[in-house]
Amino acid sequence: MGGCSGNANQKELPYLGRDEVVEKNGQKDTIPHRIDDFRFIDQDSNVVTPSTFEDKIYVADFFFTSCPTICPTMKKQMKRVYDKYKDNRNVALLSHSIDPAHDSVPVLKEYAQDMQVSSDTWHFITGKKDSIYGIAESYMVSAKEDQSAPGGFVHSGAFILVDKNRHIRGVYDGTSRKDVNQLMKDMEVLLKEEKS
Amino acid sequence: MHRHVLIVLFLSILLTACSNNPYPEGKKLYQQKCQNCHGADGNGIEKLMPPLNNSDWMANHQDKLPCIIKLGMGGKITVNGTDYNRQMPANEKLTEFEIANIINYINHAWDNDLPFRSPEWVQKKLSNCKE
Numbered sequence: 010m011g012g013c014s015g016n017a018n019q020k021e022l023p024y025l026g027r028d029e030v031v032e033k034n035g036q037k038d039t040i041p042h043r044i045d046d047f048r049f050i051d052q053d054s055n056v057v058t059p060s061t062f063e064d065k066i067y068v069a070d071f072f073f074t075s076c077p078t079i080c081p082t083m084k085k086q087m088k089r090v091y092d093k094y095k096d097n098r099n100v101a102l103l104s105h106s107i108d109p110a111h112d113s114v115p116v117l118k119e120y121a122q123d124m125q126v127s128s129d130t131w132h133f134i135t136g137k138k139d140s141i142y143g144i145a146e147s148y149m150v151s152a153k154e155d156q157s158a159p160g161g162f163v164h165s166g167a168f169i170l171v172d173k174n175r176h177i178r179g180v181y182d183g184t185s186r187k188d189v190n191q192l193m194k195d196m197e198v199l200l201k202e203e204k205s
Numbered sequence: 206m207h208r209h210v211l212i213v214l215f216l217s218i219l220l221t222a223c224s225n226n227p228y229p230e231g232k233k234l235y236q237q238k239c240q241n242c243h244g245a246d247g248n249g250i251e252k253l254m255p256p257l258n259n260s261d262w263m264a265n266h267q268d269k270l271p272c273i274i275k276l277g278m279g280g281k282i283t284v285n286g287t288d289y290n291r292q293m294p295a296n297e298k299l300t301e302f303e304i305a306n307i308i309n310y311i312n313h314a315w316d317n318d319l320p321f322r323s324p325e326w327v328q329k330k331l332s333n334c335k336e
Contacts, residue, residue, distance in 0.1 A: 077294040081242045085250050123252040123291075159294070 021202065022170075022178040022195055026149055044175040045147040049105070049134035052117040057103070057132050059175060066199050067101040068192065069169045070183055071145055071152045073108035074120045077159050079166045083183040084124060087131075087168070093193060095130045099200060102131040105144065107152045107162050109135045149177065168192055172199055231310025234303055238296055239311075247315045253291060255284040258315040267312075267319065271327045272334035274304050301327040 026042025049057045068090060072080040087102060094100035106112035112120075117133040124131075135141075145152040150165035170179035170192060179195045182188040236245075239257075243249055247258030257263055262284040263270070277295035281288055299307075305324040312319035 075292065078241060081250055081254060084253070085244070088251065120253070125251050 025177040041176045047144045049136040051132040052121045053128040065101045069103045071105045071164045086189040104133045228310040231306035255289040271330040
């Protein structure tokens with residue numbers, strides 16, 4: 010999956026997703042895919058919307074706290090990203106619970122505390138189920154209920170790198186240490202781009 | 206004929222002794238069933254998932270391991286001074302052989318040096334599980 014997101018020598022990251030064609034003053038213009046609007050609540054009851062990530066690049070993923078399969082590995086890898094960027098005001102992390110019925114604000118709060126992370130940098134969010142599953146499509150990952158799956162849900166283990174203009178600039182396997190190394194390299198590229 | 210058997214036996218002991226991984230079956234099962242939470246290094250994850258490596262709790266609760274692996278566990282435990290309180294899932298399809306393989310792997314992996322456990326020992330413990 011690292012191949013999707015380029016390599017360390019690449020100067021510029023790609024724009025991923027389906028381009029949107031808009032017509033303005035009779036001119037056709039192509040806009041890269043953008044993350045839709047959203048409004049969720051994080052572990053400290055803060056409202057989280059796209060404006061939370063104004064002037065920030067962020068990494069998004071989908072999980073649930075009682076997940077017995079890939080989530081703990083994903084969280085361990087995301088913690089590496091957190092440890093590197095926790096004091097960088099231009100970086101944020103966004104973990105969406107796909108089990109909002111169970112993962113209430115206090116449950117997410119306890120989870121974040123056990124991960125020993127702060128909501129200044131890493132938001133664990135909950136919200137309406139339809140909104141969360143809807144936004145997953147906007148991030149181009151799958152998330153759905155499935156009684157036959159361990160824990161009752163299936164979801165992608167992807168980490169999605171989003172720039173400050175809500176464009177997807179990289180997709181990584183959140184269970185792979187190697188892919189997450191690549192993510193952190195690409196974040197450096199993106200941070201430089203955003204500065205210039 | 207006997208000499209051949211002895212040579213094979215000797216070689217297999219040598220191979221086992223040289224390997225860092227004397228319980229390959231247990232390691233495979235560990236990777237499938239346990240590693241997501243407890244980690245390839247056995248150190249767990251922060252305060253979410255307890256360590257199995259150098260774990261005082263695991264050393265002191267060996268008798269409980271077969272039932273925990275098979276039926277899962279919940280409630281608060283304190284491992285090396287840190288409290289953990291999350292649900293561990295059950296793995297009810299595991300046989301006593303597989304559970305013995307897993308225990309032998311984790312008992313000897315990383316820095317651990319805990320006893321070898323036979324499938325008979327596991328079977329005996331399993332017959333006393335509290336549901």
